[in-house]
Amino acid sequence: MTSTTPAPAPAPSFDPRVLKAPHPVPGAPNNWRRFLSFNTDAKVIGLQYMITALFFLLVGGLLSMIMRGELITPAADLVDPSVYNGLYTMHGTVMLFLFLFPILNGFNNLLIPPMIGAPDMAFPRLNAAAFWMVPVFGVILMASFLVPGGPSGAGWWAYPPQSIQNPLGHFLNGQFLWILAVALSGISSIMGAVNFITTIIRMRAPGMGWFRMPIFCWTAVAAQAIQLIGLPVLTAGAVLLLFDLSFGTSFYRPEGGGDPMLYQHFFWFYSHPAVYVMVLPVFGIFSELFPVYARKPLFGYHVVAIASFAITFLSLIVWVHHMFYSGTPQWMRNLFMVTTMLIAVPTGIKVFAWIGTLWGGKLRLTTAMLFCLGGVFNFIFAGITGIMLATVPVDIHVGNTYFVVGHFHTVIFSTITYGVFAGIYHWFPKFTGRMMYEGLGKLHFLLTFIGSQLTFLPMHAAGLLGMPRRVASYDPEFAFANVLASLGAFLLGVATIPFLLNLVSSWVRGEKAPPNPWHAIGLEWLLPSPPPAENFEHDVPTVVSGPYGYGLGRPLVEHEERYVAKAAKAGATP
Amino acid sequence: MTSLNPAPTEVPVHGEHAGHGDHTLTGFVIFLLSESVIFLALFAGYAIYKTSSPLWLPPGVEGLEVAMPLRFTVVLVSSSGVIYLAERALHRGRLRQFRAWWLLTMAMGAVFLVGQGLEWAALPFGLGDGVYGASFYLLTGFHGLHVLTGVLLMGLMLARSFRPGNYDAGSVGVTAVSLFWHFVDVIWVVLFALIYVWQR
Numbered sequence: 001m002t003s004t005t006p007a008p009a010p011a012p013s014f015d016p017r018v019l020k021a022p023h024p025v026p027g028a029p030n031n032w033r034r035f036l037s038f039n040t041d042a043k044v045i046g047l048q049y050m051i052t053a054l055f056f057l058l059v060g061g062l063l064s065m066i067m068r069g070e071l072i073t074p075a076a077d078l079v080d081p082s083v084y085n086g087l088y089t090m091h092g093t094v095m096l097f098l099f100l101f102p103i104l105n106g107f108n109n110l111l112i113p114p115m116i117g118a119p120d121m122a123f124p125r126l127n128a129a130a131f132w133m134v135p136v137f138g139v140i141l142m143a144s145f146l147v148p149g150g151p152s153g154a155g156w157w158a159y160p161p162q163s164i165q166n167p168l169g170h171f172l173n174g175q176f177l178w179i180l181a182v183a184l185s186g187i188s189s190i191m192g193a194v195n196f197i198t199t200i201i202r203m204r205a206p207g208m209g210w211f212r213m214p215i216f217c218w219t220a221v222a223a224q225a226i227q228l229i230g231l232p233v234l235t236a237g238a239v240l241l242l243f244d245l246s247f248g249t250s251f252y253r254p255e256g257g258g259d260p261m262l263y264q265h266f267f268w269f270y271s272h273p274a275v276y277v278m279v280l281p282v283f284g285i286f287s288e289l290f291p292v293y294a295r296k297p298l299f300g301y302h303v304v305a306i307a308s309f310a311i312t313f314l315s316l317i318v319w320v321h322h323m324f325y326s327g328t329p330q331w332m333r334n335l336f337m338v339t340t341m342l343i344a345v346p347t348g349i350k351v352f353a354w355i356g357t358l359w360g361g362k363l364r365l366t367t368a369m370l371f372c373l374g375g376v377f378n379f380i381f382a383g384i385t386g387i388m389l390a391t392v393p394v395d396i397h398v399g400n401t402y403f404v405v406g407h408f409h410t411v412i413f414s415t416i417t418y419g420v421f422a423g424i425y426h427w428f429p430k431f432t433g434r435m436m437y438e439g440l441g442k443l444h445f446l447l448t449f450i451g452s453q454l455t456f457l458p459m460h461a462a463g464l465l466g467m468p469r470r471v472a473s474y475d476p477e478f479a480f481a482n483v484l485a486s487l488g489a490f491l492l493g494v495a496t497i498p499f500l501l502n503l504v505s506s507w508v509r510g511e512k513a514p515p516n517p518w519h520a521i522g523l524e525w526l527l528p529s530p531p532p533a534e535n536f537e538h539d540v541p542t543v544v545s546g547p548y549g550y551g552l553g554r555p556l557v558e559h560e561e562r563y564v565a566k567a568a569k570a571g572a573t574p
Numbered sequence: 575m576t577s578l579n580p581a582p583t584e585v586p587v588h589g590e591h592a593g594h595g596d597h598t599l600t601g602f603v604i605f606l607l608s609e610s611v612i613f614l615a616l617f618a619g620y621a622i623y624k625t626s627s628p629l630w631l632p633p634g635v636e637g638l639e640v641a642m643p644l645r646f647t648v649v650l651v652s653s654s655g656v657i658y659l660a661e662r663a664l665h666r667g668r669l670r671q672f673r674a675w676w677l678l679t680m681a682m683g684a685v686f687l688v689g690q691g692l693e694w695a696a697l698p699f700g701l702g703d704g705v706y707g708a709s710f711y712l713l714t715g716f717h718g719l720h721v722l723t724g725v726l727l728m729g730l731m732l733a734r735s736f737r738p739g740n741y742d743a744g745s746v747g748v749t750a751v752s753l754f755w756h757f758v759d760v761i762w763v764v765l766f767a768l769i770y771v772w773q774r
Contacts, residue, residue: 122597122600122601123598123601126601190605190608193604193608194601194604194605194608195601197601197604198597198600198601198604199597201597201600202597202600203597228604228607228608228611229608229611231608232608232609232611232612232615233611233612233615235612236612236615236616236619237615240619240712243701243708243712247701247702248701248702249701249702249705249707249708249712250702250704250705250708251619251705251708251709251712256629256703256704256705256708257623257627257628257629257630257704257705257706258623258627258704258705258708259622259623259626259627259705262619262622262623266615266619269615
């Protein structure tokens with residue numbers, strides 16, 4: 001080395017610490033193109049997740065429109081029954097693996113680092129890799145419309161023996177692509193879970209003990225722990241399925257000594273808790289938003305935090321309730337009936353905490369708050385029908401009917417997706433720097449609320465009367481309920497128009513957002529909107545109190561006014 | 575520039591403002607927990623088939639030969655000790671010694687893989703021979719894939735150790751790979767007990 005060269009930085013790409021450097025991709029563009037690039041900024045990745053997920057919400061919604069179109073008359077006249085099987089398989093898979101998981105990972109990426117005062121996720125490149133697997137498996141899944149035989153018709157649960165038949169004999173078939181997509185989704189989610197948990201354990205701001213963390217972070221750890229424990233089991237089950245389908249093994253073939261029931265155990269061991277992977281972050285969103293819009297501290301913060309982990313634990317020991325009518329022995333049914341019902345305790349604690357927070361509060365009915373109230377309202381209803389379904393005799397009676405379809409759509413759409421909408425309306429200003437239009441938002445809420453009741457309540461009724469699920473045609477006695485449900489579903493389709501209009505027009509030319517438009521408490525609201533690349537950069541605040549001190553008049557961090565002034569100044573300069 | 579140059583300080587280090595140490599290992603340990611769940615699920619499946627499947631061993635198959643796999647098991651398990659020696663040498667700043675032990679660990683892993691290949695080639699049943707064949711090849715194959723991954727990762731670390739200026743004592747990568755290797759060994763011991771010892 002000659003003396004004329006300046007002191008060089010020794011090969012940084014081999015320093016293990018570079019792995020933690022926030023944005024090691026040089027020359028990443030700083031305009032809309034960054035959303036199409038391999039960017040390692042958690043805020044960009046978060047929005048990438050969200051945009052991808054919303055795209056697939058439209059795809060999944062379109063599939064459901066076709067199904068409801070088919071079901072508006074008793075006969076199978078719009079699509080034939082095998083196409084219908086493909087439609088509901090793809091609708092379920094798309095909505096879960098390509099809409100809900102990605103959009104909640106979007107929230108995690110956008111919210112966890114600023115909420116805990118971290119500059120970024122613990123492993124930015126792993127984060128980007130986990131995201132880019134989403135469009136890849138999205139394309140793989142969509143490709144099943146093009147392969148011979150079309151998409152898998154075995155449902156999103158893909159039970160053998162149906163799912164290990166390959167009547168056309170092509171290696172590349174819809175079921176193969178389905179398994180590939182789900183396995184990739186599992187790997188991507190495990191990568192995400194490692195990243196989120198490590199970030200929360202390791203990268204909290206000084207002074208932020210576990211019991212000063214926002215509930216959203218608690219629920220994120222609780223939900224991601226389920227991903228870590230449950231997803232490997234689903235992935236193992238899916239790999240065995242792939243072997244049976246494509247390589248002639250007998251894991252699930254009774255003629256070779258295998259057992260199709262084992263798949264159901266593998267599948268539901270994850271796929272029941274998966275509901276909590278989705279609903280826990282939404283509980284987190286409710287717990288964040290109620291204190292803001294009721295101007296009161298979260299009622300029972302500690303209990304709510306701990307209840308999240310109780311839900312994680314219980315969710316992992318309830319899976320057999322999906323198999324009450326699959327030849328499960330009676331003692332096992334009784335055992336899992338009890339564990340399933342126990343889940344009502346921690347979830348009930350949360351509901352009471354929200355009601356306690358609202359009680360005597362000064363409510364501000366913004367769009368976000370309306371979605372929260374609507375979501376909790378629907379969740380209480382879904383909780384009651386959930387207890388009904390946990391009861392073995394009731395479940396055996398209605399388990400394969402539209403009652404179940406109504407129940408889980410009330411959870412997955414009318415609770416989880418409401419929470420997602422609430423989160424979008426609440427944090428949109430923070431991450432785009434623009435306010436959303438409240439008028440369009442309220443229209444969206446109104447149409448969604450009416451639409452979802454009109455869609456899912458008649459399903460409960462039809463199910464109680466005995467209408468089976470997974471059918472393209474039905475007995476004319478269920479026609480009235482189905483007409484209502486279809487009209488409701490089309491209303492939900494219409495409701496996305498003001499929502500998308502709002503998203504696009506607000507982002508392009510909405511009013512500039514101040515750092516803290518809702519006067520909320522939390523580290524993310526001490527940052528300018530949108531936050532700078534590394535959040536607090538080198539000026540990380542020291543947290544001195546819990547996250548929900550509404551009306552208590554105590555500061556959240558040391559020298560709070562300094563951060564407020566800084567954020568306001570950063571917002572003022574264009 | 576010496577080969578034991580400390581890491582550059584210009585690279586921003588995050589996460590340490592909270593007084594926490596390195597988080598790479600935290601993440602890696604969490605990942606290993608998840609991996610162990612996959613193996614647990616597969617072990618549970620194996621145990622269920624073993625105890626309740628109406629068709630277990632393929633016709634004409636009595637059981638597995640234990641002596642040969644036991645020898646390769648000894649090689650694999652003792653490599654856990656060797657990798658420890660490698661890590662200790664690195665912590666003491668003895669890079670050459672580290673490379674020697676590290677290379678020996680790789681070789682032992684490779685010997686195990688070759689042994690597994692030979693065993694597979696000699697077995698009288700295949701992947702399609704009922705649930706026994708499927709479970710046997712899936713379990714040993716999935717574990718073998720982990721051994722292979724471990725050997726490849728070790729090769730990567732070895733190659734890195736020849737790049738000047740970045741091998742400070744106690745490299746995180748080396749610690750992570752050696753954790754992975756211990757994990758793979760422990761899994762093999764359970765797997766060996768499940769498949770070869772529990773035959774009757």
